[in-house]
Structure formats: structure tokens, C-alpha cells
Amino acid sequence: MSIVTIIGAGVMGSAMSFPLSDNGHTVRLVGTMLDREIINHVIDTLYHPNLKRSLPNGIECHQLETLENAVTGADLVICGVSSFGVEWFSENIIPRLPPSVPILSVTKGMFNLPDGTLMSYPKFYAGKYPDRSFNAIGGPCTSYELADRDFTHICFCGQNLTKLEEMKKILETPYYNISLTTDIEGLECAVALKNAYALAVTLAVGLSKRSGDTIHYNSQAALFGQSVKEMRKLLSLFGYADENIIYGAGDLYVTVFGGRTRMIGTLLGLGHSFDEAMRELEGVTLESIVISTRVGEAVQTLINAGKADSADFPLLLHVYDIITNGATVDIPWKAF
Amino acid sequence: MSIVTIIGAGVMGSAMSFPLSDNGHTVRLVGTMLDREIINHVIDTLYHPNLKRSLPNGIECHQLETLENAVTGADLVICGVSSFGVEWFSENIIPRLPPSVPILSVTKGMFNLPDGTLMSYPKFYAGKYPDRSFNAIGGPCTSYELADRDFTHICFCGQNLTKLEEMKKILETPYYNISLTTDIEGLECAVALKNAYALAVTLAVGLSKRSGDTIHYNSQAALFGQSVKEMRKLLSLFGYADENIIYGAGDLYVTVFGGRTRMIGTLLGLGHSFDEAMRELEGVTLESIVISTRVGEAVQTLINAGKADSADFPLLLHVYDIITNGATVDIPWKAF
Numbered sequence: 001m002s003i004v005t006i007i008g009a010g011v012m013g014s015a016m017s018f019p020l021s022d023n024g025h026t027v028r029l030v031g032t033m034l035d036r037e038i039i040n041h042v043i044d045t046l047y048h049p050n051l052k053r054s055l056p057n058g059i060e061c062h063q064l065e066t067l068e069n070a071v072t073g074a075d076l077v078i079c080g081v082s083s084f085g086v087e088w089f090s091e092n093i094i095p096r097l098p099p100s101v102p103i104l105s106v107t108k109g110m111f112n113l114p115d116g117t118l119m120s121y122p123k124f125y126a127g128k129y130p131d132r133s134f135n136a137i138g139g140p141c142t143s144y145e146l147a148d149r150d151f152t153h154i155c156f157c158g159q160n161l162t163k164l165e166e167m168k169k170i171l172e173t174p175y176y177n178i179s180l181t182t183d184i185e186g187l188e189c190a191v192a193l194k195n196a197y198a199l200a201v202t203l204a205v206g207l208s209k210r211s212g213d214t215i216h217y218n219s220q221a222a223l224f225g226q227s228v229k230e231m232r233k234l235l236s237l238f239g240y241a242d243e244n245i246i247y248g249a250g251d252l253y254v255t256v257f258g259g260r261t262r263m264i265g266t267l268l269g270l271g272h273s274f275d276e277a278m279r280e281l282e283g284v285t286l287e288s289i290v291i292s293t294r295v296g297e298a299v300q301t302l303i304n305a306g307k308a309d310s311a312d313f314p315l316l317l318h319v320y321d322i323i324t325n326g327a328t329v330d331i332p333w334k335a336f
Numbered sequence: 337m338s339i340v341t342i343i344g345a346g347v348m349g350s351a352m353s354f355p356l357s358d359n360g361h362t363v364r365l366v367g368t369m370l371d372r373e374i375i376n377h378v379i380d381t382l383y384h385p386n387l388k389r390s391l392p393n394g395i396e397c398h399q400l401e402t403l404e405n406a407v408t409g410a411d412l413v414i415c416g417v418s419s420f421g422v423e424w425f426s427e428n429i430i431p432r433l434p435p436s437v438p439i440l441s442v443t444k445g446m447f448n449l450p451d452g453t454l455m456s457y458p459k460f461y462a463g464k465y466p467d468r469s470f471n472a473i474g475g476p477c478t479s480y481e482l483a484d485r486d487f488t489h490i491c492f493c494g495q496n497l498t499k500l501e502e503m504k505k506i507l508e509t510p511y512y513n514i515s516l517t518t519d520i521e522g523l524e525c526a527v528a529l530k531n532a533y534a535l536a537v538t539l540a541v542g543l544s545k546r547s548g549d550t551i552h553y554n555s556q557a558a559l560f561g562q563s564v565k566e567m568r569k570l571l572s573l574f575g576y577a578d579e580n581i582i583y584g585a586g587d588l589y590v591t592v593f594g595g596r597t598r599m600i601g602t603l604l605g606l607g608h609s610f611d612e613a614m615r616e617l618e619g620v621t622l623e624s625i626v627i628s629t630r631v632g633e634a635v636q637t638l639i640n641a642g643k644a645d646s647a648d649f650p651l652l653l654h655v656y657d658i659i660t661n662g663a664t665v666d667i668p669w670k671a672f
Contacts, residue, residue, distance in 0.1 A: 140557030150544055153558030153672055177558070177669040208486055217593045221476030222489030222513070225586025228564075232582075246568075249585060250561025257553045333513040336489055 001025050002075035002170050007067070007093060009035035009042070011051045012106050013080020015143035019176040021056035022149075028060040028070045032081065032088075039063055053147045067096055076170060077101050083109040083287045086121050090128055102133040102163055104156070108251075109287060110192045112294040116301030118238055120188035122158070133163055136184065138191040139247045140254035146176065153177040155247055157184045186240035190248030193234055196292035197227035198255035200315050202262045203329055206269020219331075220256070226315050226336045227252060233312050234295070237302065261288040274326050289323060296320030311335065337361050338411035338506050343403070343429060345371035345378070347387045348442050349416015351479035355512040357392035358485075364396040364406045368417065368424075375399055389483045403432055412506060413437050419445040419623045422457050426464055438469040438499055440492070444587075445623060446528045448630040452637030452644075454574055456524035458494070469499055472520065474527040475583045476590035482512065489513040491583055493520040522576035526584030529570055531627035533563035534591035536651050538598045539665055542605020555667075556592070562651050562672045563588060569648050570631070573638065597624040610662050625659060632656030647671065 002025045006013045009031040020027045031039035038049060043061045046054040062070040071077060077097055081089045086107060097103070103125070110118040122134040135158030146152055156178055158164045164180045172178045181187055201223045208216035231248050235241070255261055264286060267277035278286075299316060302308035310317060314335035321327040338361045342349045345367040356363045367375035377383060379397045382390040398406040407413060413433055417425045422443060433439070439461070446454040458470040471494030482488055492514055494500045500516045508514045517523055537559045544552035567584050571577070591597055600622060603613035614622075635652060638644035646653060650671035657663040 140561065141554055145552045145554040148547075148552070150547075150552040151540065151555035151558065151667065151669065153555075153561070153669055177672065179672065204487065211484075211486075214484075216481045216484070216486040217590045218477055218481040219487035219489075221586040221590035222487065224589045225476065225489070225582045228585045229582040245581075246561045246565040249564045250557045253560045253589070254553045254557035331487065333487065333489055336513065336515065 003028070003073050004076045004078060004170065005030060005071050005074040006078040006080050007089070008032055008080030008082075008085065009038045009048075010080055010082060011048075011143035012141075013078065014038075014048050014051050014055060015146040016078050016080065016106065016171075017055050017059050018147050018149060019171050019173045021058065022173050023170065025170065026060070027056065027058070028062060028074070029055070030062040030067055030070045031064060032085065033064055036063060051143060051147055053144070067093070071097055071101065074098065074101050076167060077103045079103055079105040079107065081107055083107060083290055086124065090125055094125065094129055094132070099132065102135060102167065104167055105134065105136040107136070108138070108188070108191050108195070109291050110188060110294065112298040114301075116298050116305060116307065118185075118189055118192070118295070118298055120185050122184050122188070133158065133160065135164065135167065136188060138187040138251070139179075140250040142254055142258045149173075149175045151175050151177070153179070155179040155181055155187055157181045157187045159184070183241055183244065185238075186235065186244040187247055189238055189240050190231065190235060190244035191251045192291050193231045193295060194248050194252040194255050195261065195288040196295050196316060196319055197231060197252050198261040199265045199268075199288050199292055200227055200319050201252070201256045202265025203269040203331065205262065206266040206271070207329065207331070209266065209270055222333075222336070223315065223331070224252070224256070230313050230316055234299070234316075237299075237308055255288075260284055260286060264288070268322060268329050271329070273328070274322055292319055293323055296324070339364070339409050340412045340414060340506065341366060341407050341410040342414040342416050343425070344368055344416030344418075344421065345374045345384075346416055346418060347384075347479035349414065350374075350384050350387050350391060351482040352414050352416065352442065352507075353391050353395055354483050354485060355507050355509045357394065358509050359506065361506065362396070363392065363394070364398060364410070365391070366398040366403055366406045367400060368421065369400055372399060387479060387483055389480075403429070407433050407437065410434070410437050412503060413439045415439055415441040415443065417443055419443060419626055422460065426461055430461065430465055430468070435468065438471060438503065440503055441470065441472040443472070444474070444524070444527050444531070445627050446524060446630065448634040448637075450637075452634050452641060454521075454525055454528070454631070454634055456521050458520050458524070469494065469496065471500065471503065472524060474523040474587070475515075476586040478590055478594045485509075485511045487511050487513070489515070489586075491515040491517055491523055493517050493523045495520065519577055519580065521574075522571065522580040523583055525571060525574055525576050526567065526580035527587045528627050529567045529631060530584050530588040530591050531597065531624040532631050532652060532655055533567060533588055534597040535601045535624050535628055536563055536655050537588070537592045538601025539605040539667065541598065542602040542607070543665065543667070545602065545606055558669075558672070559651065559667070560588070560592070566649050566652055570635070570652075573635075573644055596620055596622060600624070604658060604665050607665070609664070610658055628655055629659055632660070
């Protein structure tokens with residue numbers, strides 16, 4: 001059995017404790033400074049107030065001050081911070097980890113560089129710490145359902161297939177099914193793109209609610225199809241294998257139904273301005289907005305440089321226009 | 337303005353009257369022998385008992401006996417029969433139509449040939465009547481939402497782009513958006529495949545209901561991603577352009593939520609045998625079963641001939657096994 005330390009006690013990081021515990025491993029959960037209350041709560045009652053489930057018996061909880069104890073002897077560190085915590089994790093946490101321990105990140109998203117290219121978080125970390133092993137999880141997985149041990153199928157990516165096999169052995173259960181790939185950038189790009197497109201698809205939820213309470217699916221499906229079309233073109237534009245669309249499409253599917261991104265897409269589709277929608281959702285972490293903006297900026301940069309054609313991405317550019325210029329929702333159907 | 341005759345007064349054929357009527361065309365709806373009651377009902381009250389909406393004012397209704405009157409002077413005939421009516425339409429109806437009138441079919445599905453290839457319905461018709469123009473509609477569209485004038489985006493396919501442009505001009509409205517393609521077999525294959533895979537994805541609905549009433553999405557999304565993966569491989573196996581996956585994925589999305597296929601997938605996922613599920617749904621037209629069987633047979637033929645690898649299609653073959661051998665649901669997660 002192994003010792004696995006999860007850093008970041010948000011819903012996704014915490015949910016990873018279920019397959020780990022079911023496989024008999026020692027699980028240590030370390031809260032960031034944002035998770036102080038959560039950790040106290042779990043120490044007292046095992047109940048995670050945001051995940052709304054009790055975490056597995058036997059889980060060891062740590063505040064950030066005892067990080068060094070929590071990672072002593074660890075065979076694997078899972079990084080459970082959100083997109084907003086990536087730089088913080090890189091600067092403040094990685095130096096405090098044993099040099100040889102592999103790191104598996106659940107954070108989805110990418111950075112956009114000034115030249116219009118994208119960079120995955122594992123690549124970002126590896127740029128700073130070239131001697132460490134950075135890996136990541138992509139594919140459709142909501143934390144609540146993982147905690148409920150519902151069937152899930154995701155993909156681990158990393159440079160070293162042997163290391164990936166070891167991580168798979170630690171984490172795979174009958175309900176948590178794992179594929180492996182060494183195409184880090186391709187997988188991470190595909191699953192980051194779904195954030196932008198989940199917002200696009202859920203615009204249709206709000207649009208159909210304008211005329212009544214019934215949820216319609218023709219319009220969602222049309223936007224879903226257009227999303228798959230544009231995501232494939234984006235993967236190819238950024239130089240990644242088209243094959244990754246299978247994780248992008250699955251991840252898009254679960255994100256459309258999954259929660260926060262759907263809330264903002266619906267509000268926008270109902271006719272709220274972007275500023276109004278953001279005010280209404282104050283306090284909710286909206287990674288989708290960050291990622292949509294980054295991908296939009298990257299594509300706009302490539303269009304300006306003559307390296308991409310705006311006619312290929314009408315839906316993405318509309319979402320980008322809504323977020324950055326406050327444009328009202330007006331799906332460019334004729335451009336599909 | 338044009339005269340358009342719809343043959344087949346099922347929900348999809350009848351719903352086509354909405355964009356036609358909104359564009360000011362003369363619409364004639366002809367019931368098959370199965371639609372006699374529906375036509376009588378619409379003549380009396382305009383209300384379509386299966387579509388559960390009143391059809392547009394001014395629609396002309398015909399029983400099959402007056403087909404010749406209904407197609408006199410028609411600029412376009414829309415074929416609204418189901419998969420089960422394709423041979424009947426070919427043998428009994430086409431000879432009664434004016435030779436020059438183009439035919440636009442809403443029927444989704446394909447025939448499988450003994451050599452393991454598939455054949456679209458337009459190609460099947462054209463084989464019998466080489467001098468006529470056969471076209472078809474693919475892409476996500478449920479009849480109820482079309483009748484509600486919800487945003488829809490589909491694709492017309494046919495051999496002649498000029499003819500397709502004319503049909504698009506007749507039918508396109510602000511809510512009914514139309515792309516065009518001359519890749520008939522590719523589009524028709526992609527949207528036929530979604531029938532088999534909608535059944536596969538909705539197995540997860542039943543599986544998650546076993547443990548409670550909450551619908552889970554991780555498992556649906558995993559099956560959705562695997563479906564996209566296998567559908568792409570099937571398109572390539574049958575020799576069609578991969579690009580058509582965008583209609584397949586959109587159509588899969590709407591079918592998962594759309595009704596009858598979801599009912600059988602859910603029952604199977606809940607643990608009912610195929611025979612039990614079919615008994616429970618007696619009287620419901622289940623094109624998905626027909627199409628799943630045909631596609632499964634085609635792939636099995638190609639596997640037996642050494643032209644396809646069973647490892648590429650674990651999900652399709654499992655669905656085929658459930659339908660043809662009464663296998664119990666046991667998703668082959670590890671084979672994904």
C-alpha cells in the first residue's frame with residue numbers, strides 16, 4: 001500500500017480520497033489557506049461542507065503549516081488546487097515537496113502565451129522544475145459523482161508511461177477507470193477547451209428558458225456539434241492530435257450538466273449582461289471564464305497574425321465577445 | 337412561393353410544416369395508411385395528437401388515396417416515413433410522384449449489405465430510380481422543438497448543390513438553420529450511428545438509477561466520449577469523412593435526451609433483460625434497435641472478414657450483444 005498526499009481540499013481534490021481509500025492507501029489531505037475551515041470541519045466530523053459528503057474513514061487531515069509532515073514518505077502527491085492556485089502552488093508548495101515524489105494534478109486549464117500558443121500546467125511546472133515528474137488528469141469527472149463511486153472514465157497524462165502505470169495502479173478501482181497518454185499538451189488542451197464551449201452550449205439553456213420553463217435540446221445539440229467542430233480545428237491549430245477530441249467531447253458533456261459554467265451560460269442566454277451575470281454569481285469560482293478568455297485571446301492573436309481564420313471559430317469568438325466586450329447573446333447560426 | 341408536399345404524418349414529417357408555413361409556402365400533408373386517424377384529427381381540429389401541437393393554419397390534409405392530387409404541381413416532396421417505411425415508400429409511393437420533383441427525406445438510418453458495408457436511404461432510392469433527385473436531412477432535430485420554433489441547426493445532403501440551395505431557400509427560417517453537403521453517405525452514416533450509441537450512453541442513466549434517483553453524468557460522459565471515439569473509427573472504417581462526426585455528436589447529444597431510445601437504454605441499465613425492456617415498451621417505434629442491429633451486423637461481418645478489429649468497438653459490440661444475445665449490461669470500461 002502507498003501513502004498519497006492530496007494538496008488542496010476543494011471538492012475535486014477531496015473526492016480523490018475515495019478511490020485511494022477504497023484501494024487501502026494511506027490518504028493525507030492538506031488544506032490550502034483557503035481550506036482552513038473545511039479541514040477543521042473534516043477533522044471534527046469527517047463531513048466535507050462543500051462536497052456535502054463525509055470523507056472516508058481514516059483520512060489524515062493537515063493544515064498547510066504541517067505540509068512537511070504530510071508529504072514525508074509520500075509515494076504520490078495529488079495537486080488539487082484550482083486554476084487560480086497554479087502559480088501559488090508552483091512558487092510556494094513544490095519547493096516544499098520531496099524531490100523524487102511524482103505529482104499528479106487535477107487542475108484543468110492552460111496558460112496562453114504572447115505568441116498565441118497555449119501551455120499546459122504540467123509543462124508550466126516542468127519549466128520551473130525540470131527534474132520533477134508532473135502529470136495530470138483529463139476527462140469527464142465531477143467530484144460529487146466520484147465521491148458517490150459512480151462509474152467514471154478519465155485519462156492520466158505524463159511523460160513517462162511507466163510512472164503513469166504506477167499511478168494508475170494506485171488509483172484505479174472498479175468505478176474509477178483510467179486510460180493513459182503521453183500526449184500531455186493534446187489532452188490538456190482538449191479538456192481546457194471544454195470550459196469555453198460548455199459556456200457556449202449552455203447559452204442555449206437560457207435562450208430556450210426565455211420562452212418558457214421547458215429545456216430544449218435541438219439548440220443545445222446544434223451548439224454541441226459546432227463546439228466539437230471548432231474544438232477539432234483548435235486542436236489542429238495548436239498542433240495537437242485530433243484524437244484528443246474524445247476527452248474534450250466527454251468533458252464538454254459533463255460540464256454542460258455539471259454546475260457553475262451552466263449557471264453563467266444560462267444567465268447570459270436569458271438575456272443578462274455579462275456584468276450582471278457575474279454579479280449574480282458573486283463568490284462562485286468561475287474557471288470557465290478565465291479559460292474562455294485565455295483561449296479567445298490566443299485565437300485572436302493567431303487571427304491577427306494571419307495564422308488562423310476567424311470564420312473557423314464563430315462560436316468561440318462570440319463567447320469571447322460576450323466576456324470581453326459585454327456583447328449581447330446572438331448566436332451566429334448562419335456562420336456554422 | 338412554392339408548393340411542398342409532406343408524405344408521412346408522423347411527428348417529424350408533420351413538424352416540417354412549421355418552417356414551410358412560416359415561409360409562406362403551400363403545405364400539403366399526406367398521411368400513410370398508419371396515419372389515417374391523425375389526418376382525420378388534423379382536418380377536424382388542426383391538432384396533431386402525437387406531436388401534441390396544432391399544425392399551422394392553412395395546411396392541406398390528404399389521405400393516401402388522394403396522393404396524386406397532393407403532389408400535383410409540387411416543387412418539393414418531403415418523405416416523412418420512419419425506417420420501417422423506407423421499402424414501402426420506394427415501391428408504392430415514388431412511382432406515383434411526378435418524375436421531376438426532388439425528394440427530401442427526414443428518415444434516419446441505413447441498410448447493411450451482406451459484405452459488411454452500409455447504404456444510405458437516398459442511395460437505396462437512387463438505385464431503384466436513378467433519374468430522380470433524392471436528398472436527406474441529417475443532424476440534431478427533435479420534432480417537438482422544431483414545432484415550437486426552437487433554434488435548430490441541421491444539414492441537407494444531396495448530389496447537386498444547386499438543388500440543395502433551392503431546398504434550403506424554401507425551408508430556412510431564423511430558427512431552422514441549414515448547412516449543405518454533397519457527402520450523402522458520410523452524413524447519413526454519422527447520424528445513423530448515433531442511434532446505436534444513444535442506446536449505449538443511456539445505459540448509464542439506468543445504471544446510476546440503480547443506486548438512487550439522482551441522474552449522474554460522469555458515466556454518461558465517459559460513454560459519450562467512447563461513443564465519439566468509436567463513431568470516428570466507424571466513419572473511417574466505412575470510408576466516410578471524419579468531418580461528419582460533428583453531426584453525429586450533435587445528433588447523439590439530442591437523442592440521448594430525446595425520448596424513445598433513452599427509455600430502452602434506461603430500462604436495460606436498470607437491469608431489465610432486452611426482452612423485458614421490449615415488452616415494457618410494446619407499441620413504441622424503436623428505430624434505434626433496428627439501426628443498432630444493422631450497424632452491429634455490419635461491423636461483425638467486417639471483423640469476421642479480418643477487415644476490422646473488435647478491440648476498436650467494445651461499446652458497440654456490447655450493445656449488439658445485449659440486443660441479439662440477451663447479454664446483461666456490463667459496460668466494458670477496461671476496454672475503452
